[in-house]
Amino acid sequence: MADRIDLSLKINGADHSVSVHPFARLLDVLREELRLTGTKEGCGEGECGACSVLLNGRVVNSCLVPAVQAQGAEVVTVEGLAEGENLSSLQAAFLVHNGAQCGFCTPGMLVSATDLIHRCPNPSDDEIRDGLAGNLCRCTGYAKILDAVHTAAEREAAR
């Protein structure tokens, strides 16, 4: 078995080539190789969703994706959501509604919610609950997150 494997992928619009441990996970590539530490590890078994990223446009738990499977892929992380200094509608709404308390689930929650609004532009409470059921939050009881997603969806619809 090779000590390291070479990997090319596009992250938040930029091309990257990295050499990684054969058993590395996509999460390790992001956090350790590229120091994109916004994506968090909460459980390492695909339960908490803190490591959620978009992989070729779909939400995945990056702790469950072997890095080799991300060869040539396009990845979006929390660091790719804002446009320069401008927060995305969801980021701004999370800030205003206190959707982020400790903030550790927030990056994954924002990535999943971004995907949710893209798929379902005017979600009901229950649609948001279903859409975010794979992202655990221990601080908020989820109410302020629902509020933030509604606000962001309304703002996106008005654009």
Add this chain to the structure above:
Amino acid sequence: MIGASSIRKEGRAKVLGTAIYTDDKFMSGALHGLTVRSEVPRGILRAIHFGEGIPWEEFTLVTAADIPGTNLVASVVDDQPFLVGIGEEITHSQQAVLLLAHADRHLAEKARRAVRLEIEELPAVLDIQSSLDLQPLIYGTSNLLKEIRIAKGDPDPIWAQAAHVIEGEYRTGAQEQMYIEPNAMLSVVEPKDGLLQVTVWGSLQCPYYVHGALKQLFGLPEKQVRVVAMEMGGAFGGKEDYPSVNGGHAALLAWKSGKPVRLIYDREEDLACTTKRHPSRTRLRTAFDADGNLLALEADFILDGGAYATLSPVVLSRGAVHAAGVYRCPHVRIHARAVATNTPPPGAFRGFGAPQSLFAMERHMDRCARKLGLDAVELRRKNFLRMGDTMATGQVIREDLDLAGLMDRALASIGYRDKRAAFALINEDDSPIKRGVGFSVFMHGCGFTGNGESHVASVAGVEGLADGTVAVLAASTEMGQGKNTVFAQIVAEALQLHVELVDTAPVDTDHVPNSGPTVASRSTMMVGRILEDAAIGFKQALVQQGFLAEPYTPESFQAAVAKAVATLGTLRCYGQYHRPPNIQWDDVTYQGDAYPTYSWACYAAEVAVDLDTFEVKVADFVAVQEVGRVVNPTLAAGQIEGGVAQGIGWGLWEEVTMQRGRMINNQMTNYIIPTSVDLPRIQVIFLENAHAGGPGGAKGIGELPMDGPAPAVVNALENALGALRLDEVPMTPDRLLERCEEVSHG
């Protein structure tokens, strides 16, 4: 300022993903640390065997024999070793024996698995009753970690005279804090100016607890130890006492290796070995007269304290003081014990003993109402504490307390009367779905119990910065509760500034004073009050020194601070806690003012039970509370909603399953916390009643919402299903099925 929903100070960094948590801090050349633990609950460590196929010479290894200072974790009682040495006693299944570190994370894990511990097993105590029975004796001379007695009047003559005497036994299970960020530490130990300097960066609630633990571990003076609180991904008490252990472990590896060491627990290790909520057993006996007036109350309150004392003495203390609930009672006897078992020690968890004893009391009141043939609402109304009444410790209620008003508001908001009537009809249908509504009334003492605040004598301050803004100097940490924002609002209010002009200094023991631990619903009320004093002192100093003239605008204040800093250099002003003269407490007799004040609440829940699956859905929830003046309504509502979610989880789903003293469901897959689909929207209502002792009238809020949901939900279950033995949480589907079968089988 106070009363405004100011935006979370560190919120922007959190939504951008740029907030730096411990595992995000890069340090060149860092090693990965791991812990080798016992897998048996009790025994004598005879040898450590290092397996073949591992380049052990590349590893940093630390055993008890390496420890430079005292091998005891500084806590309430110094009884817990950092590492158990050869020939010493292992007292629980997660006991740390060996620390190892290597640059290669994968190799380090392989090495951990290659270590074999030779342990001579001894018989273990794994539950409360075996501990009480001394089967066998495992701790001290009695297996008791702490015993407390609280007495008011004399219940003994009452039992025979009373019209009704009602007894009950209630149990609560362990609960995991389940902060989403697992415990994490990073340490560097290196010489500086010829002296050893120990530094720990970590996910920790109480920097000065860890600071004290490191001083004792290394035998170093204050100045040679530094602790820095990083951004923290949740804590809920789970990072109150434990960080003294893993912070010490990280520092030992850093000291031995001479390199930076990261000690980041994975979820399975975190769940298996770190602290949980104490399991409890409460026996209550109450006497009522023919009209339902409470005449006497006796409580036997027991916590399973695990293998070491950790915080059990103080958790027990809070639980004992809350055991009589919110009721007026002339004769009270409370006997509280924390017992030792050979299980990983429980510790702090939001509520700190009060959720356990209040679950018992609030379930008991509903059961008493049923036995007395009285309405649960009216039984409580008749017996509520009011201004001038005396609590079990002799504390006199000096505030204008209106528990009936809180209760009526909660019941009206959830539609209690109409729902009770409607469900009584609907539940007669053949449908497997049965509905019910229930409630609980409770309080939570603000700040430390008894003389805790006097012992800590917290210090906090403000500092003027070169740009004219003001920094808050306090060791209180941000764990998501909003401390950064609330402190800024309190200081801004005192100085009449925009909240944007005040921010928090990094929480670094080299830079901030000891404002006490970030626990006990004390930060806003106790530390906030000290900050208010410090801010006013700061302003007066500016005026006296001629930098500032009153009245001033925020702009002229900022200019004055900038000028003063340019002229004088460092510009700091501190305040310190002083016990108000009307607060008296006796640690020996447990008599006096247990808390400077209490927050009060009534929570109401509506449930739907599916009798095919025994699943319970919480359909509606109302949380009405009086927490003094609310400093930041949005953040405060977030505290309540999150606490209610945790309380519902504890009441229904969150079960720690133990086997041979070891948690066996130590994964997020099989320890179930509420997801977004499991909870209703929680109606949060604040009834404000400014408290003279708090900053801007504020009281404590953080723990209160943990106390009420479990009894409210279980009381609602009784309303849905009738009189079952609903005496325990979590009331999981398995347990509920068992209770229903007890009735159907007679």
